[in-house]
Amino acid sequence: MIHPLNIKLLEAKQAIAISGFSRDDLLSLALTDLSTLQLPLVSEQERQTIVLQYRRLAFLGDRLLDAILADYLFTTHPELTNQDLDAWRQDVTCRESLTRFAVQLGLPGFCSSWNRPNRKPPEEEPGVYGEMFEALVAVIYLDGNRSFERVYRWVCDRFIQDAVELFEEAHESDEDFDGTITTRDYLDMIGLDGFSNYGWAPGDDDD
Template identity: 30%
Template sequence: MEALEEKLGYQFEQPALLENALTHSSYANESRDREMQSNERLEFLGDSVLGMVVADYLYRAHPDLPEGDLTRTRAALVCEGSLVEVAQQLGLGAYLKLGKGEDAGGGRTRPSILADAVEAVLAAVYLDGGIGSARKIIRRFILDREEEKGASRDYKTALQEMVQRESGQVLTYRLTGAEGPDHAKVFSMEVDLNGATVGQGKGHSKKEAEQNAARAAIEALNR
């Protein structure tokens, strides 16, 4: 368990919570200890903790995104595939307590089991150390990955390539506002195509605002 705690970057005050998070129902059902519980209750709690932390992050980090886009982004971050990536990064399968049949049947690599275990571990961290501890782990293993993917997207270039499919297209970016104190200023930007506004965006820098405006323009033009 210490090796897993090191990978998580978190040490449990109540190690039994982590053990519970790694206990699959197949193992609990085969155990002679009738008081042994599976990780299903923790999975239920972890699902809500994860959803709340991700929603809070997206709401604050992307003030320009409408509800529909926020919902789709959250769904992508908390989906089974995303959680399986986290489990693989942690090597979580090796720590699971599985029943003999489930273990023999490849349960340690089964996506649904791994994803459920990640949610259970997050709940265990939340119960042991509070929402701040859970948020740090979610940030490290899920949200930072989202930021890296977002940083790699050059929406301005993508928009330029899109409009250049037709000759004579002219894109211009205009700063339309700046609010807040110097240390936390939010810039507003519009992008015009041939003089008509096709996208608006905000950001903590002019560059970020331009990228967000370009992203909004791409979405609008694709409609």
């Protein structure tokens, strides 16, 4: 099944693997690579509407991810200070890390740009796929009638638990760890050594 924007909707739903998922309209929106919204495929008015709604989903997903990770770390790591909690949150939910989650789920192969010639590898476009993952998280939340528990379990079971464990292992293996970790250290740790730092540093607020 191919969406008119070349979105592989059925395959995406199978990868998401949520029983009873019904918001195909929102899923199609979340899997829209905005670079594919060009004339004559869509009118300028349609493009503006899609971009607006997509950005709204990404905004909601970003805030949900912050809340999910904050709650998870608060519950599972009582030894962390508020500064530690914030540093871990920013590292685990940076766009590069979210792009890794998107790749694990297969989003680059389902979204509207899956067959675009000369498309850049996902690791070179963390702004695209990290934001797409944020939008997807919002869709799962809305599809579940705004059930935080539902989206919390999905995100934690599929991505957050493993990401936090990797982050924690890196801390424990460094005898000289001073309480901080560089962007490069974290990207290398989670297997994204091909990423550049994109000017980001721990403590920056990732939008």
